[in-house]
Amino acid sequence: MYIVTAEEMYEIDRYAIEKGGIEGKVLMENAGSQVAQQIIQSYDNNQKVAIVVGSGNNGGDGFVIARYLAEYSYDISVFQLVADHKIKGDAAFHKALWLNTSDKLVHVTDSHQLKQRLVDCDIVIDAILGIGVSGAIREPIRSMIDAINHLPVEKISVDIPSGLPANDGLEVDLAIHADQTYIIEAPKETAFCEKTSIYYGKWETVKIGISQMAYAKHASKQRWCIKNVRATFPKREKYAHKGSNGRGLVIGGQQTMPGAIVLAARAALRSGAGLVTVATIKENLPIVSSSCIEATYHLLPNLTDRLTDRDLEAFEKIDAITFGMGIGRDDSQLLSDLIEKLDKPLLIDADGLYHAKPLLETLLQHKAPIVVTPHYGEMAMLTNKTVPEVKRSPFSISRQFAEKYQVYVVLKGKHTIITAPNGEQIVSDQGNAGLAKGGTGDVLTGILLTMIMQHEELLPALANGCYLHGTSADYLVEDNHTERDLLATDVIEGLSQVFRTLS
Numbered sequence: 224m225y226i227v228t229a230e231e232m233y234e235i236d237r238y239a240i241e242k243g244g245i246e247g248k249v250l251m252e253n254a255g256s257q258v259a260q261q262i263i264q265s266y267d268n269n270q271k272v273a274i275v276v277g278s279g280n281n282g283g284d285g286f287v288i289a290r291y292l293a294e295y296s297y298d299i300s301v302f303q304l305v306a307d308h309k310i311k312g313d314a315a316f317h318k319a320l321w322l323n324t325s326d327k328l329v330h331v332t333d334s335h336q337l338k339q340r341l342v343d344c345d346i347v348i349d350a351i352l353g354i355g356v357s358g359a360i361r362e363p364i365r366s367m368i369d370a371i372n373h374l375p376v377e378k379i380s381v382d383i384p385s386g387l388p389a390n391d392g393l394e395v396d397l398a399i400h401a402d403q404t405y406i407i408e409a410p411k412e413t414a415f416c417e418k419t420s421i422y423y424g425k426w427e428t429v430k431i432g433i434s435q436m437a438y439a440k441h442a443s444k445q446r447w448c449i450k451n452v453r454a455t456f457p458k459r460e461k462y463a464h465k466g467s468n469g470r471g472l473v474i475g476g477q478q479t480m481p482g483a484i485v486l487a488a489r490a491a492l493r494s495g496a497g498l499v500t501v502a503t504i505k506e507n508l509p510i511v512s513s514s515c516i517e518a519t520y521h522l523l524p525n526l527t528d529r530l531t532d533r534d535l536e537a538f539e540k541i542d543a544i545t546f547g548m549g550i551g552r553d554d555s556q557l558l559s560d561l562i563e564k565l566d567k568p569l570l571i572d573a574d575g576l577y578h579a580k581p582l583l584e585t586l587l588q589h590k591a592p593i594v595v596t597p598h599y600g601e602m603a604m605l606t607n608k609t610v611p612e613v614k615r616s617p618f619s620i621s622r623q624f625a626e627k628y629q630v631y632v633v634l635k636g637k638h639t640i641i642t643a644p645n646g647e648q649i650v651s652d653q654g655n656a657g658l659a660k661g662g663t664g665d666v667l668t669g670i671l672l673t674m675i676m677q678h679e680e681l682l683p684a685l686a687n688g689c690y691l692h693g694t695s696a697d698y699l700v701e702d703n704h705t706e707r708d709l710l711a712t713d714v715i716e717g718l719s720q721v722f723r724t725l726s
């Protein structure tokens with residue numbers, strides 16, 4: 224499933240009209256009828272329904288919905304919130320069709336009137352503003368949206384809650400707090416941002432007949448689901464051997480933080496890596512090696528000095544490296560050496576991201592791919608922004624960072640956004656609040672290490688890793704665990720259940 228900005232959606236609509244030959248009126252008919260079908264399936268027809276329409280094509284969808292719901296015997300009233308002359312084009316066409324079959328259209332000019340009209344309704348269908356909204360919401364629509372928000376009725380938004388922008392990065396002025404949103408065709412960026420997803424309530428998409436070709440041409444973001452995983456997940460070769468399944472290196476673990484590297488190493492092995500070597504200080508060896516007996520160990524004299532020839536020789540056969548879990552924030556030469564001297568795919572996580580910040584310009588020199596996996600706080604640190612700024616623009620900030628430094632970015636959160644150096648993006652929205660606990664990020668890192676070694680292409684590799692991690696947590700919470708008690712180690716054990724669903 225694609226995720227779009229407003230501009231991309233307009234391009235996609237245009238493509239469907241100009242290249243696909245589907246008239247705008249037909250797209251609107253499809254949009255309204257599909258939303259109406261969803262409503263018919265979910266809401267009884269003994270309810271009193273008010274459809275509030277604005278001036279644009281979103282309002283046009285509202286007229287189509289009215290026509291279909293009336294056919295199914297819902298008690299429908301349409302309230303037009305703008306002057307007649309503002310309704311033009313396809314919307315005017317569908318308004319005329321509604322008036323051919325019904326006289327239930329009332330022109331409402333202020334919020335006081337609207338409140339009186341809506342007071343005995345059960346459902347309000349919000350077709351006031353769609354993705355064409357711009358700037359601060361103007362009166363009288365402003366007071367009308369506010370009035371609807373205060374009514375104790377079920378609020379169903381068409382395409383997008385009115386007033387909410389489609390794109391990330393814009394401040395929300397005022398918007399309908401929907402209980403349910405039926406999104407036309409493709410979810411918009413704001414459905415996946417922490418500050419704005421709440422306005423949508425529950426949401427689902429309806430299809431209106433636009434071809435995938437239009438998306439392939441004009442959309443650059445996808446929501447990753449099991450279908451994508453099945454299509455891209457590598458098969459395990461019958462004659463595989465441990466060398467062919469990837470040799471991963473995990474570097475990290477101060478004396479006070481040995482757990483992080485154990486979690487990463489165990490997660491990498493559980494995800495199918497052939498061999499995992501943990502490079503850490505000797506003080507960690509007893510605890511780390513007894514917690515992960517399947518890994519091998521490489522002792523570093525400390526975590527700050529340059530790599531020795533002996534280290535480099537030992538890492539020669541490694542296929543990919545992950546650096547940073549529990550490594551601490553003291554000055555260290557390790558990361559710059561890894562960037563300069565080892566041309567292997569390199570994943571930088573946790574404290575490693577603090578080491579990466581002064582080296583960002585040098586990342587461009589690394590020939591093999593680099594992946595950074597910050598949570599929102601770490602992303603704010605890397606970009607000199609505040610956490611609220613990152614939360615407002617997670618798509619744009621990730622894309623700018625990935626393009627500027629030519630790295631892959633995995634911005635971790637409820638909706639994890641994965642960005643390739645060319646700006647292509649994937650959202651993994653699997654997982655639950657059980658993952659909001661120390662150590663789960665280290666598990667993700669281990670899984671990603673294996674995925675990087677086993678896939679041809681990195682973007683699906685990272686998306687598949689995030690899918691495995693989140694889905695493991697989802698299955699565990701469905702079965703034996705809850706969001707409270709879930710531990711990072713459980714997520715590792717849960718992976719086998721996810722793998723079983725992939726073939």
Ligand SMILES: NC(=O)C1=CN([C@@H]2O[C@H](COP(=O)(O)OP(=O)(O)OC[C@H]3O[C@@H](n4cnc5c(N)ncnc54)[C@H](O)[C@@H]3O)[C@@H](O)[C@H]2O)[C@@H](O)CC1
Pocket residue numbers: 236247250251254277278279280281282283284351352353354355356357358359360361362364381382383407431
């Ligand atoms: N072919 C298409 O383009 C299709 C569009 N569809 C619907 O059309 C919508 C987009 O249509 P439009 O581009 O007409 O956009 P809108 O329906 O969002 O309407 C934009 C109009 O709203 C008013 N407006 C914008 N910002 C405002 C503000 N801050 N305060 C008060 N009024 C404001 C202006 O009069 C503006 O022209 C989609 O969200 C979707 O619901 C669907 O019918 C499917 C097909």
Ligand SMILES: Nc1ncnc2c1ncn2[C@@H]1O[C@H](COP(=O)(O)OP(=O)(O)O)[C@@H](O)[C@H]1O
Pocket residue numbers: 573598635636637638639653654655656657658659660661662663664665666667692
């Ligand atoms: N509320 C949530 N819903 C879904 N996933 C979450 C949630 N909170 C955290 N996660 C996931 O859990 C992981 C946490 O990573 P991170 O913050 O780096 O943890 P740590 O550094 O303690 O290991 C990320 O993969 C993130 O996407």
Ligand SMILES: [K+]
Pocket residue numbers: 281349350351352353380381382383384385
């Ligand atoms: K709307």
